[in-house]
Amino acid sequence: MRKCMRWLIGVLAIGLFTGCGQAPVHAKTGAADVLRSMSVGLADTVEKVMPSVVVVQTETTRFPIYHDFFFRPIPGRPEKLAGQGSGVIIDKNGHVLTSHHVIHNADLIKVVLKVVA
Secondary structure (H helix, E strand, O other), X not given: OHXXXXXXXXXXXXXXXXXXXXOOOOOOOOHHHHHHHHHXXXXXXXXXXXXXXXXXXXXXXXOOEEEOOOOXXXXXXXXXXXXXXXXXXXXXXXXXXXXXXXXOOOOEEEEEOOOOO
């Protein structure tokens, strides 16, 4: 999983620093031109990657344990907890890469794609 994340970060970094097809930045250009070129490169990279970004929604059941005055355990009622995180589609089969803490102990996992208006 870390290898996939490094791969994704590498792709984004290459797109950012190569300017995504923009003209190369020469050493004689000013700082504002360099920043403008990087900004355009970042915007182009985000535009290309954005369709593969998804929202990962989860639902987890928790069984709380409370304690009375004498510290005896009292089981509580089950609670449904909603969670949310992000992920990215990494291949044509629809495999989604997300962080472990987003889906850890989840009873229900739902992936939401970008809504096209």
